[in-house]
Amino acid sequence: MPRRAKRTSATTTDEPKIRADALRPTLDLAQQIYGQLSLGEIPRMRLPLRTKQNIAFQMREGVWRLGKAMGTRSARKLDGALMLLRTFYLVDFINEMARDNKTSTLRELYYISEGWQEGKFHSEDESNLLVEDLEVLCERLREDFRLHPEENGASVIGDLTIRERNRKGLVKKINCRDDVGDGGYALPSNVEKEKIEFVSSGAKFIVAIECGGMVDRLAENGFDERHRALLIHLKGQPARSTRRFLKRLNEELHLPVVVFTDGDPWSFRIFASVAYGAIKTAHISQYLATPSAEFLGVTASDIENYELPSDRLTDQDVRALQAELTDPRFSTADWRSEIDLMLKNGKKAEQQSLAKYGLNYVTDHYLPEKLTEMGVL
Template sequence: MSAETQLNDEEAREKLIELAETFYDQFADGEVPKMQVPTRTKSNIEYDEDMNVWVYGDRTSTRTAKTVSGAQKLLKAIYAIDFLQQQLEEDRSSTLRELYYLSESWDLEEAQFNSQDESNQLVEDLEIVSNVTREDFHMRPEESGATLMGPLELREQTRRGEREIHCQEDVGEGGYQIPNNPDTIEFLDNDADFVLAVETGGMRDRLVENGFDEEYNSLIVHLKGQPARATRRITKRLHDELDLPVVVFTDGDPWSYRIYGSVAYGSIKSAHLSEYLATPEADFIGIRPEDIVEYDLPTDPLSDSDINALESELEDPRFQTEFWEEQIELQLDIEKKSEQQALASHGLDFVTDTYLPERLSEMGVL
């Protein structure tokens, strides 16, 4: 799916109807209805050298009416398509959670979802086969609460019309809340030099309180843990459209490295949208295992699950680079992990006065 592709409601609705018509045509031709989607596993992820992101490979899974379970999946798809096209026609929206509960009102019990994981996966299937994002379906996740703070002026669309916002001057300490569909935002003006994507709320608040965004003309994006699609999308747009370097600042553990991986290269669940969501030029600034040693940071021992995750990352195509192999091997050797806020052991200003400026200078960002 192209990063520049955004469909209007009628175009998205037509694509959904075309998908339903495909099932009807299969019936009419005497074929057993089926829907083919990529197998969403790590083993079916491959590197696309043209786009510099990870995408699904050639392995596929087939939803076919030849089996009872397959027929039920297609039945649920038809009901979901009908709901989504009606939602678009009425210019309404709903959350992924609401879709799960809404299915309980469908007249056929076999069409109802057994869990939200099931309904979420179906929406992903529909995205892939229709080439339409769930944002264009008017489907929203539960509120992510991710925010942006920095020298950026933008225009956003609201139900009350357009409004212009400066993401420093017109917002409180919490910053500008990133909307579910960042493609509705128009960037008007900015004085930013780079984007700093930060994992934790505590570190994000420390940077804002210390005025890091003002002193270094940075756009601070709060990832809020594993980043939502909207957060990754706006980060990509800031890089692509404003030509801003992106650096990712997380805790120093294997789960946080995967947060970086999802920002830079995409995730398994949304590999069909990597070109739309991923920023392969994003760099990892820290916390690096070498930082734990160099700055003598407070640490916790690696758990068995941490060790297994690190060893798994050595086999993960997103981390098969000289930098990551060195860092992960070092961490396995020292058997320690550390948090972003462990930098406070050197004082509350250390991260903004020393650590980030020095690392950003080494990376050529400052």
């Protein structure tokens, strides 16, 4: 089991609110391009590259953030010209929303672009990337731009009492074990203090889990109550709100976080985005990443040690692992040996493959063993 060195988190970062001057930087951008056009210069912007080669470890915050390498988006090329045009359709749109006091989901934004002629997005990925670009350029968050993801409700199960201000402005006190159904407490897209306050918790640690089936298994077996654990369903790659919520719990309630995923290359990336910061959101890692989070498994050696039913790595899996070997976030000796081991064995396994030994095995043996080894239990 590779052990990640615990990193101490030094500061709690300030959380964003929609600020009065939130949209000022967007108009500054328009001014910048207008100025270039007036001077007869080819319109262009410089942006930090959001690539794995351009992330750097920040000692102070213990997370990976954007490095200093810059790229240019220029109207000299068709792609660049299109993105510049879209940027100002977007700026116009969010300024309009501010005037009308509206907000929009990211998906709605994608459909709004239908009216942008040449600037129309071809996929939601394209529109999401541009919103992130604008966050970087303006040093704001998408919420400042009145854009938010759909409520996708990652769920929380366990002894945590929160106070949530709902859409109607009513404040409700909710215990995530006693006041919710079997599905748990569904996280809203905004998990900041003005929306969610922590009241109290009897939990000693948090298990962040990739798959819903495993969350159900732990809940049904009473793992959360027996071990005073808080279960958080990551739903695959965790959304910003899930990561932000984990970070708040970790910092404000001092709960250690362990991450329990499938044993495959994609799961490593899930862990990295929780603990180190994702590359796409490297500009706000200090606000999303939980540097003290630890990877519980399923590890490559678990697959061997527990003789888990496994699948062969696909070509895509192998390429993903090889890409991870050149990802600076995985450049530690522990991660290297873990990745090398998975490549060498050529095997991957799902977390639910532990059911090979019966439904109680994961809660009676696997997790207690791993958590004891990690010093959490």
